[in-house]
Amino acid sequence: MEWVQQLVNGISLGSIYALIALGYTMVYGIIKLINFAHGDVFMIGAFIGFYAISGWGLGFFPALLLAMVVCAIFGVLIERIAYKRLRNATRIAALITAIGVSLLIEYSVIYFRGAQPEAYPDVLSKSTFNFLGAQISAQSIMILSVSLSLMIILQFIVHKTKIGKAMRAVSHDVEAARLMGINVDNTISATFAIGSALAGAAGVIFGVYYTKIDPLMGVIPGVKAFVAAVLGGIGIIPGAMAGGMVLGVVESIVSALGFSLWRDAAAFVILILILIFRPSGIFGKNTREKV
Amino acid sequence: MLKVNDINVFYGNIQALKGVSLEVNEGEIVTLIGANGAGKSTLLKTLSGLLKPKQGTIEYLGSSIAGKQAQSIVKAGISHVPEGRRVFANMTVEENLELGAYLRKDKDGIAKDLQRVFELFPRLLERRKQQSGTLSGGEQQMLAMGRAIMAKPKLLLLDEPSMGLAPLMVKTIFSIVKEINKEGTTILLVEQNAHMALSVADRAYVIETGRVVLSGTAKELKETEQVKAAYLGGL
Ligand SMILES: Nc1ncnc2c1ncn2[C@@H]1O[C@H](COP(=O)(O)OP(=O)(O)OP(=O)(O)O)[C@@H](O)[C@H]1O
Numbered sequence: 443m444e445w446v447q448q449l450v451n452g453i454s455l456g457s458i459y460a461l462i463a464l465g466y467t468m469v470y471g472i473i474k475l476i477n478f479a480h481g482d483v484f485m486i487g488a489f490i491g492f493y494a495i496s497g498w499g500l501g502f503f504p505a506l507l508l509a510m511v512v513c514a515i516f517g518v519l520i521e522r523i524a525y526k527r528l529r530n531a532t533r534i535a536a537l538i539t540a541i542g543v544s545l546l547i548e549y550s551v552i553y554f555r556g557a558q559p560e561a562y563p564d565v566l567s568k569s570t571f572n573f574l575g576a577q578i579s580a581q582s583i584m585i586l587s588v589s590l591s592l593m594i595i596l597q598f599i600v601h602k603t604k605i606g607k608a609m610r611a612v613s614h615d616v617e618a619a620r621l622m623g624i625n626v627d628n629t630i631s632a633t634f635a636i637g638s639a640l641a642g643a644a645g646v647i648f649g650v651y652y653t654k655i656d657p658l659m660g661v662i663p664g665v666k667a668f669v670a671a672v673l674g675g676i677g678i679i680p681g682a683m684a685g686g687m688v689l690g691v692v693e694s695i696v697s698a699l700g701f702s703l704w705r706d707a708a709a710f711v712i713l714i715l716i717l718i719f720r721p722s723g724i725f726g727k728n729t730r731e732k733v
Numbered sequence: 734m735l736k737v738n739d740i741n742v743f744y745g746n747i748q749a750l751k752g753v754s755l756e757v758n759e760g761e762i763v764t765l766i767g768a769n770g771a772g773k774s775t776l777l778k779t780l781s782g783l784l785k786p787k788q789g790t791i792e793y794l795g796s797s798i799a800g801k802q803a804q805s806i807v808k809a810g811i812s813h814v815p816e817g818r819r820v821f822a823n824m825t826v827e828e829n830l831e832l833g834a835y836l837r838k839d840k841d842g843i844a845k846d847l848q849r850v851f852e853l854f855p856r857l858l859e860r861r862k863q864q865s866g867t868l869s870g871g872e873q874q875m876l877a878m879g880r881a882i883m884a885k886p887k888l889l890l891l892d893e894p895s896m897g898l899a900p901l902m903v904k905t906i907f908s909i910v911k912e913i914n915k916e917g918t919t920i921l922l923v924e925q926n927a928h929m930a931l932s933v934a935d936r937a938y939v940i941e942t943g944r945v946v947l948s949g950t951a952k953e954l955k956e957t958e959q960v961k962a963a964y965l966g967g968l
């Protein structure tokens with residue numbers, strides 16, 4: 443049952459895209475910035491996990507947690523240092539800055555440790571089991587459950603906690619949020635922290651799953667996660683989750699049909715189609731730009 | 734309670750308030766009337782910390798609040814119901830009300846005030862789980878006011894609560910404004926509906942192109958030729 447296997451692969455890959463896409467969409471939702479450096483936070487997470495596992499001998503979960511914490515701090519630093527002062531600048535200025543931050547992170551990492559790739563150590567069981575006649579790896583199930591748990595935790599934070607409600611308020615109307623006494627700066631920082639932590643987790647998961655990491659590894663998954671976010675409707679959290687999953691599954695299907703060389707193109711075809719036919723995304727309402 | 738003294742407020746190079754002074758005493762309803770673009774909303778935004786005056790002083794309960802962060806002004810007891818309601822449309826009625834109490838920690842007090850809001854606005858109780866974006870204009874106005882009350886303000890700033898509402902709803906809103914005031918909240922009410930505003934207010938100011946041009950008791954102003962001609966439609 444080749445198909446079941448491909449589907450499981452697609453969903454695992456999709457959950458990685460979804461984790462990255464969440465950060466894009468949350469940051470866009472709150473400050474209307476496409477944070478192009480987000481894919482690089484994912485890369486940093488992968489490296490933190492790598493050093494934690496192979497250097498310090500940590501297990502998967504402690505390494506995951508460490509990567510998330512470090513990336514959260516890193517994300518907040520990026521926001522405070524590079525983006526905060528641009529809050530009232532033009533969008534294009536902020537966008538160019540984001541691209542600059544992205545390049546800075548990538549080439550700083552290359553400067554300090556070189557560009558050579560690293561092989562991720564095995565931390566999860568390599569065993570497989572039979573499901574509907576397909577060989578499913580325990581690893582992919584593990585990865586999927588970790589990703590899903592993180593998304594459930596995120597939903598809880600956004601909907602049930604005070605900071606989550608503040609995040610939704612600020613993303614809807616900054617001025618009205620101020621009138622409630624919400625500290626907008628802190629709320630934006632919290633958004634970066636959460637989004638970056640998820641990207642960090644995605645980095646570790648990616649490393650474990652694909653076993654090879656390098657300083658430019660964030661570029662392609664970053665772009666694809668961005669497509670996933672647009673596909674779901676940028677700024678909409680469930681949209682990012684669904685968009686990531688759809689993209690992962692579509693890519694696996696394209697591979698399964700024997701067009702693996704076209705796999706990366708699939709994302710861009712989707713992006714073009716969505717921009718033509720439904721620019722507000724699957725979950726987005728087709729509203730006109732508010733004045 | 735509130736003493737605004739000679740403030741100037743700018744948007745870039747455009748001066749929106751030119752030496753505005755006014756006073757609100759504890760327990761009063763004071764109304765500020767004026768035409769479109771006169772600077773009414775600008776004044777309220779300056780009081781609630783969304784804008785900073787370039788010059789002048791704002792004294793509230795004996796301390797200066799000019800240029801302070803919105804957050805500390807809310808904490809000090811000033812709530813602002815902005816023009817156009819600005820409810821969080823993507824959240825339920827209940828979540829909006831919870832956000833109104835964002836800075837408060839007294840759980841019991843919050844629960845009590847939620848009860849009070851639902852007594853003042855029974856419609857909100859029926860719709861507590863409804864997305865607030867789907868409320869009617871009048872209901873959104875009620876929600877915006879309820880949300881402000883949840884902060885337990887001593888001074889409530891209302892920016893055109895009657896805007897876009899049917900006459901019956903306007904009446905309801907104004908009678909609730911009076912009730913809130915009776916229960917001890919001081920009110921600064923911005924209105925274009927001068928007739929209604931002057932009928933509930935104790936005192937009034939008239940603002941034109943960034944300057945206060947008239948002030949007095951509501952009764953006096955109602956009789957002034959200038960106000961009659963410009964704001965009461967010659968009634
Ligand atoms: N964000 C802004 N940038 C530049 N100018 C502004 C801005 N907001 C208001 N103004 C200007 O400041 C002046 C006062 O505006 P304000 O909104 O305070 O008027 P208002 O009395 O509340 O009018 P309305 O009854 O229409 O609400 C107007 O001339 C307006 O054009």
Ligand SMILES: [Mg+2]
Nearest residue numbers: 773774775816
């Ligand atoms: Mg106004």
